Amino acid sequence: MKLSRRYFLKGVAASAAGVAAAKVLETSPGNAGTITYPVGTDTKYPAWLGEPPVIGDDEIADTIKTDIVIVGGGNAGTMCAFAAAENGATVAVIESQGKNNISYYGLHHIASINSQFCLNHGLPKIKKSEFIAEFQRRSHNRTNPRLVKKFTDHSGEMVDWLLENAPQEVRDSATIENLNSNMDYFKMGGKINSFKCWKGCVHLNYQKTAPGLIERAEKQGAAWYWGHRGVVLVTEIADITEKRETVDRNGVVTMVDAAVPRTTVTGVIAQNPEGRYIMFMAGKAVVLAGGDYGGNPEMYLALQDEQRWLYESHGLSTGGLRCSGFGRDGSVIKMGLWAGGSMDPCPRALVSPQVMFRSDNYASNVLRWGAGFSEAMNPWGSPFVWLDSKGKRFTDETFMGVYGQLMRAERMKPGRYYAFFDKKWADLMSRSAPEHFSQPVGASDTLDYEALFASWVERGAKGADPGRGGTVCAWGANTLEELLGYMGFDKEMKASVKAEIETYNRYCENGEDEDFGRDPKMLLPINEGPFFGMYSIEERPMTGTVTLNGLVIDEYQRVLDYNYNPIVNLYASGNSSGGRFAVQYSSPIPGLTLGMAMTLGRVLGQELTAKK
Helix, strand or coil: CCCCHHHHHHHHHHHHHCCCCECCCCCCHHHCCCCCCCECCCCCCCCCCCCCCCCCHHHEEEEEEEEEEEECCCHHHHHHHHHHHHCCCCEEEEECCCCCCCCCCCCCEEECCCCHHHHHCCCCCCCHHHHHHHHHHHCCCCCCHHHHHHHHHHHHHHHHHHHHHCCHHHHHHCEECCCCCCHHHHHCCCEECCEECCCCEEECCHHHHHHHHHHHHHHCCEEEEECCEEEEEEEEEEEEEEEEEEECCCCCEEEEEEEEEEEEEEEEEEECCCCCEEEEEEEEEEEECCCCCCCCHHHHHHHCHHHHHHHHHCCCCCCCCCCCCCCCCCHHHHHHHHCCCCECCCCCCEECCCCCCCCCCCCCCCECCCCCCCCCCCCCCCCCEEECCCCCECCCCCCCHHHHHHHHHCCCCCEEEEEEECCCHHHHHHHCCCCCCCCCCCCCCCCCHHHHHHHHHHHHHHHCCCCCCCCCCEEEECCHHHHHHHCCCCHHHHHHHHHHHHHHHHHHHHCCCCCCCCCHHHCCCCCCCCEEEEEEEECCCCCCCEECCCECECCCCEEECCCCCEEEEEEECHHHECCCCCCCCCCCCCCHHHHHHHHHHHHHHHHHCCCC
């Protein structure tokens, strides 16, 4: 087969638009995620996508034949490989990271529905239809409910399989997030402002588990090609016939045959660590599972419209926009686009907030979420009363946990934001939703809050100057007046804070938050000492840890072309795929990014090798 530039471009154009020659319009940043293919023009790609690489036959150093080729050996790709190998398929996993330095995504928090592990630890069985409905409601029905259902049906089985095959030390250390917290939340109906959450997030160290599973899969017929980078897909084009409606001038509808192109993917060209090209030919399927595009500033800028607009609205430079944590380079998604796939439509979600440890402009390293400071807990996402830099309440603090506060604060002036609560903190936290990890964010069931808060009161004014060590951001005092003095407020700020707390306390007494509609069950007054105050820095809109939209797929994870027909033998899973998250990342169960990626990856491996 002659692999020429003309070959690849013809394949992309025909698959994407049903024409022999086509063009991708260069677009402005505002609609740079849109790819259109008008008829009868030369092919041209937007800058963020670029032209597909061209590799000739004479450049291929070796050809490897296998049943399934998986491009990307992360959380979704490995699970797909394990399942396919268990069912007897030969598998080639192309992974750009090295065997001894691969890093799997995240904190190993894996969401599951009705895993036996969770049920054995006393968690009630989750009604699957309720979870699916909640998920779709949060995404405004933009996510594919069939994919959500597959996660719901198979995630428990996936987690139990992992635990069964994990090393003993991983099994012994596996825990359930929030197992002993948020108890009053469930006693009081399990909803806040009609948003429902469940427990079911299992902390399981996949970094320590994966090597043994890879070794087992290799004995079953899988092979890992470490340090190999997928470059471009090998495609073939043929016309197929579809029925199309036509309407005559009298309104009579008839069905006619119409020829549309169909793309078939037969393999992948990859580059090995020495720079030579290897062709991997796939007898059954090519799976794109190479992660997201969050580490590619050009793709991020073009495709993450909301974050770009947020930065622009604050007058910030968009030149360095990218995910700060685990973002990948988007190269695997590009391969699918060159073969005729398309991107998940807007709005495009990402895992936000992100871990941030320092500030460029404030005398503190205390930032919004996950920051490492001496108080051992993070204020954002807490159910306390929040005030802005002028001492004014600005939102319902309990609305979708950390996400609701994040979305509101990012549309306000940067600076310090303050949280206040009193001795009823345990009652309030027990009523909070397990929206994302524990409440407050980053805390655990084992943290001794009693001792922590007592130490704030004992410390008193010693922590009043945040310049001392740069990490003190929390105080306790027996009276509110004393607390406000420790926090360094001037006369005007003290008066504003007092007035807001008095107003809030009146709402609590009347059982109605007249300002923002905070759920009545979360209305506990701040009126009993000791009193506590914290602050957090809101410096700039977050860019997230990883993007959550990729190639448009169907319920079988087949990549779809622009006619919404499957590209034959081409699949996408994990963060290379779309249809799973929209609007924003929110979690009726924590750990959904990993839980969904690993579950759907495993389901795909099983479906590709199921006996028919």
